[in-house]
Amino acid sequence: MVEQRYKGYTLRNFEEIEQVKSLSPEIIEAIKVVGHVLPFKVNSYVIDELIDWSNIPNDPIFQLTFPQKDMLKPDDYQVMKDALDRGASEEEITRIANEIRYQLNPHPAGQQQYNVPMLDGEQIPGMQHKYRETVLFFPKNGQTCFSYCTFCFRWPQFIGIESLKFASKEIDKLVNYLNEHEEVQDVLFTGGDPMVMKPHMFGEYIRPLLEIDHIKTVRIGTKVLAYWPYKLTEDTSEGPKYLDLFKEVSDSGKHLAIMAHFNHYAELKTDAVKRATRNLRQIGANIRTQSPIMNHINADAKVWAKMWRTQVDMGMVPYYMFIARDTGAQHYFKVPLVKAWEIFYKAYQNVSGVCRTVRGPSMSTTWGKIEVTGPARVGNQRVLTLRFIQGRNPDWVGRPFFAKYDENAIWLDDLKPAFGEKFFFENETQYLQSFDRIKNLVELPLISS
């Protein structure tokens, strides 16, 4: 078989894409204008094998990867379009773009203030420790992706505003930190997409973790299966090396969990993703899947039911449905909480129990991951019931709480407590820090083996 070579397209060269040449001038203009504000990159696999070019602009994968006019507010769109039309300098265009970007709330849920842990009195910038058992790690060399998702809240990392970037200097700090934190059981590599790294580079990050006894699970948050599955097929130069590296992890007795990001069943249809999935399963990796629910892409129960069903058929485990974060082009993608709940349960009711490992819809808030468990009536009041799936204080997890019923709410901030002045956790602001700084406050004993 011929080796598949990755080719990426950005604003600079996307007009060379054969299929783009037949798009309308309006669509091409929108890509240019919006692409100057939101990150834009798409690769040859997405173009040739995923997008259905007979269904533009509605094709979900086209919506997922190509900037669309309505992703910017009309005023912002006009300002950028005017600047481009009059041939404004690169400096001016960057300044305009940054003004729009800063309004788009680039670091939601207090990621920068609250979650960065300390070691020897210094902050460790490439890490987050929010929930007791799991440390997130952002390898410096994994701060890009195979293609960029138009909805992505990680976008400040890709557009080169230096002060907004997460990046880790080195693995040593992670290892030192973990050695001092026996409560941590999982390390979750994230990015960007850590699998953009060459296998030998990723190996340098992963291998030291195999020596740490209390680390039980190596998780890799990645969209590689959706955007570049050739990274894990036998017929490419990197595929066998990656599979060998991952086999080392399973052989060491650790659990290798691929947290695979899929937004639509269209991403599961190719021969390459099927082979890559089979290969991962063969070396002992478990694949769990997650996605936000988004207007224009997957706000439809049939899409979710078919996606979960197909994933299970392929040997994956459905894990999370998220509510799209309050950042970036959220006005374009947003699905109200009640609507998301309806879609989730309509899909959930139509799949067999083996697909019902999935949880959601869930908001990743400053306080933790909060699941919308659904509308209900308490006495004569309509409420929305909620509960934590993950909390900064582990003691919050699982406790039901109630908000006033509100069909238009799209995030926790929009909800009002149904009883009393505050939600119960709002009195516990002492937990709003990286886990290492609140360690002494957490009273629940850690149950470890």
Ligand SMILES: *Cc1c(COP(=O)(O)O)cnc(C)c1O
């Ligand atoms: C989602 C998330 C995790 C992992 O949560 P799980 O429910 O264990 O999958 C860990 N850290 C942060 C900051 C997260 O947002």
Ligand code: SF4
């Ligand atoms: S692959 Fe993940 S990190 Fe990259 S743009 Fe998409 S959602 Fe964001």
